[in-house]
Amino acid sequence: MLYYREQEVKNILKSHVSKANSILALAQSNRFLEAFKTSWETVQYGSISASLTGSVMAFDSTELKSEVDMWIRDLKDCKQQAENKFRSLEKPTYEEERKYANIVSDVTVLVDTYQDLKGKIDEIDQDFKNAVRVYRAPMREALTDISILYHSVNHVKGNFTGFKNVSVYVHGIEDTGNGFFESVKEAAKDGDIILRVNRDGSKEYYRVTILNDEKMIEQVSDFKKLQDTAQYKNKTGRLHIIYETEQKNEHRQETSDDLAEKLNEMGLMNENTKIDMFGHSYGGRRSLQFAMDYPDHVRSITSIGTPYDTNYLSTMANNVRWAAEKIGQDPKDTSDYLDFNEKNRNTKDGMEYSNAYTDMASEPMTEDIHHLKSANPEVYQKLLKMDITAAAGYRMEDTVSFSPYYTASGKHKISSDDTVSVESQNGEILGNLIDKKPQIEVEGSGVTNPGHIYEVEDEEFIHLIEETNEKQRQ
Incomplete structure (x- = not known):
């Protein structure tokens, strides 16, 4: 001084x-x-x-x-x-x-x-x-693995221990389980149970019965009542779990951690239960992450509209968040998860976070697969053995083609659903990991009403759910 x-x-x-x-x-x-x-x-x-x-x-x-x-x-x-x-x-x-x-x-x-x-x-x-x-x-993740091991060694049972065929349906960003709920009701068979896990943690139970060729889906008021049903006692049907993430736009790793914890509590993370994953949009990334984390428990993955590559619109929403919020999106919605990759982060009030938007803006799924092949080739081999289907939605549009010799107009296949390219949805970057790459025509047009939002409820995709579940059951 x-x-x-x-x-x-x-x-x-x-x-x-x-x-x-x-x-x-x-x-x-x-x-x-x-x-x-x-x-x-x-x-x-x-x-x-x-x-x-x-x-x-x-x-x-x-x-x-x-x-x-x-x-x-x-x-x-x-x-x-x-x-x-x-x-x-x-x-x-x-x-x-x-x-x-x-x-x-x-x-x-x-x-x-x-x-x-x-x-x-x-x-x-x-x-x-x-x-x-x-x-x-x-x-x-380590604590969850210890819990799974403890349940296995000590034969700890959950409410759904004994179901061998389980389908788990995971929605995409800015979404709920509503779309899958309607599709699953269409795809479910006689003797099946539908369990809906809501965002607030509450559960809804439904049993499926077919009488005289008429399908009846009856809601059961609580788990005790479900235990009294033939569907639960027999456990010969499929258990369909429609899983709603705790935060709608949480990062795929957080979904994988949450889902593993809940499935273990239900008694479904064991050597006898085989899980078939179904994901719409970002839900496909979430499903693949779960399969990478718990490959011994996953039998198949079926996705539609999944951006396996980086996504331009997500990049825009992640970088210009106020503009995304103007059209009703919430790119700042997240969980407590924070990715090690600093590129897969953004900030909110000084606090860093990682969510679906940061993930799709920065990481093609190939990065995780390449790391997996190097660090844990055994897990990669297990992924290769899984049945993985990456379905893509496309739409037809009136277009006019001009040339020096003629003008042609009419319906033409547009190789995009206005949100995610067909190549990305088909998982082209994942190479021979993907076994099937079907394409499904969907309704909708433009950014505000894209075909992407109709993919999960499309009849062809519902038929794909039915085919997958039947094949895996056999």
Whole structure:
């Protein structure tokens, strides 16, 4: 400092440095320690010498900021007292004027320093939270694997243990399970059970009966009532699970983690139960992720309208989020999942996140497959043995073709459903992983009413569900 520091301010700073060392010793954070040391170089009084003996995985920065706020109040009170005293003097001396000026100047500088310190605390806190969220995903996956192993070794049963043929239906972004629910009711057979897992965690139960060639789908009020039905007791039919993600636009890894946890609770993650995955749009990516994570439990994957490659509209929604929100999309909807790949992230109020939009904007599924082939070739071989069908939706449109010799008009096949290219939907980038690449004509046109949203309810796709389930049953 270029001016003399008054004793009143010295006394305050002596108290502050003592409290800082005490609170930093409790926080045990090297980054916080460095932030305080840097700030104290500006303060130029006392030293930050807290001793750190270990590392922590959680702390509360609120206490630190609250303490700094108290320091700011101490300084402002000191300034106010100096001002009151100075104004009470009729004819202040030069020394009294100088003392008042020193206190005002010192408090101004110190308050700015403390405000800057609070900003550093917020930044460190945000970085810490982001880092913890990155590592939470593999920890959670490991815990789920341990839980699955425990259930297997100890023969722990869930409500649906004993069902051998299980179909799981996963919707895409900005969607619910409604579309699949209607399709599954069409595709379900006599003796089947339909279980709908809603976003709020509630469950709906339905049993399927065919009498005199008439299909009846009856909702059962609760699980106890379901247990009394022939469909549940026999367990010879298929269990259809329409799974609604906890956040509509969550990243595929979060869906895989959530789904594995819930299926394990139901008693379906065992060596006897075989799961056939069905995914619409981003739900196909979610299904493939689940298959990569739990290949021993998945028998087949059937997707339609899935962007296996990066997607231009998702890139636009991810980068120009306000524009996507204008048309009713929610590109900031996410879960707590944060991808290790920094390209597969965006920020919301300083907090990093990864969701379906960041994923489709940055990662073609080939990247994950290439990593899998290198890191775990055995899992890749299991994927090769699965029946994987990647269906694409297309539409017909009136077009006019001109040439120097003739003009032709009429219906022409458009190799896009206005949202995702046919090549991407057919999983061309995944090569020989994909066994079948059917194309299905769907209704709809344009970006606001694309054929993409009608794919899952199309009769041809429902027939594909029926074919897949029957083949796998046999």
